[in-house]
Amino acid sequence: MPAATYDAATLRRLDRLIWTLVAAVAAIVLASPLYSGFYVVWTSFGAPVAACLTLGAGAWFYRHWRRDPQLASGLESTAQLIGFAAVGAPLSYLATAAGAVIPLQDHVFDAMDRAMGFDWMALLRWFHDAPVTFGAFRLIYGSLLPQMSLAVLCLAFTARFAWLRTIMLAFIVTTLVTIALSAVLPAAGVWLHYGLSEADSRLVPVVSTVWPVFTGLRDGSVRALVAAGAEGVITFPSLHAALAVILIAALWPIRLLRWPILAINTVMLAATPIDGAHYLVDVIAGVVIATACLFAAHAAVMRMGRAPDGVAAGKIPQLVAGE
Numbered sequence: 001m002p003a004a005t006y007d008a009a010t011l012r013r014l015d016r017l018i019w020t021l022v023a024a025v026a027a028i029v030l031a032s033p034l035y036s037g038f039y040v041v042w043t044s045f046g047a048p049v050a051a052c053l054t055l056g057a058g059a060w061f062y063r064h065w066r067r068d069p070q071l072a073s074g075l076e077s078t079a080q081l082i083g084f085a086a087v088g089a090p091l092s093y094l095a096t097a098a099g100a101v102i103p104l105q106d107h108v109f110d111a112m113d114r115a116m117g118f119d120w121m122a123l124l125r126w127f128h129d130a131p132v133t134f135g136a137f138r139l140i141y142g143s144l145l146p147q148m149s150l151a152v153l154c155l156a157f158t159a160r161f162a163w164l165r166t167i168m169l170a171f172i173v174t175t176l177v178t179i180a181l182s183a184v185l186p187a188a189g190v191w192l193h194y195g196l197s198e199a200d201s202r203l204v205p206v207v208s209t210v211w212p213v214f215t216g217l218r219d220g221s222v223r224a225l226v227a228a229g230a231e232g233v234i235t236f237p238s239l240h241a242a243l244a245v246i247l248i249a250a251l252w253p254i255r256l257l258r259w260p261i262l263a264i265n266t267v268m269l270a271a272t273p274i275d276g277a278h279y280l281v282d283v284i285a286g287v288v289i290a291t292a293c294l295f296a297a298h299a300a301v302m303r304m305g306r307a308p309d310g311v312a313a314g315k316i317p318q319l320v321a322g323e
Helices: 006-036 044-065 069-099 106-116 119-127 130-140 144-157 161-184 190-194 208-221 237-252 256-275 280-306
Strands: none
Touching: 006 161, 006 190, 006 280, 044 130, 044 256, 069 144, 069 208, 106 190, 106 280, 119 130, 119 144, 119 190, 130 256, 144 161, 144 237, 144 256, 161 237, 161 280, 190 208, 237 256, 237 280, 256 280
């Protein structure tokens, strides 16, 4: 799928597109107190903003002064990752609150799981009987951020510049689609839907800290928009599952990492129903959305990479994607 070669000007246009999307989401979040009861916890944005400014300055330096396109791409894409995560999380809070006017759809998703023959409680009991396996699965479930950082750096330092921008676009668009769907198809998750407690299972999902925030966003008691420290409040579709697919695609061109990253993220998909308190249909929807967004991002990058006068994108000189 990755395209072969793009010039510096095309890569800069892609970076501007990515930053435009980040800025648009930031504008929605920061303006939300004007049209809602939310307020921005400004201090929670301090660390992400400082990181973005520092990384952005480093990218500028290595692009214009001490020319190192690999380091420049790694620094800028890391800044984009941090910047979007900082504004995407509070956007999901706004979406959850907006979806409060719609009844929870857990009964629909539970019925779909049962129609597919998936027994969530049976899977929970299986993990009860395999605590070591559950511990390994939980560790991998929590590896999303390190994996995203690894993907950015690996693609940058192997000079896969166009594919790196494709992955960043896919990540952003996938997250936005997921947030939008979570607003119109809200769900609390399996654990709350079944009314489980710690008395029912010692394997309390790692997302248990999300539940007070989710219920507070729906009943109006939580109105703080935070960047650092935000909780993942989305049930359907599973963003964890979607990002597992994007990570597999991101590092697939690197043969040394191809099979390890496939194995790790296959385990992450398997861990998502229990540790994320997700329905199976959440996971399937996340996989489908991520796949569609990857193809859409690739098509957009290919279109932007077309040179004038009918020169194919793969023939544009200068920066090579390293495929």
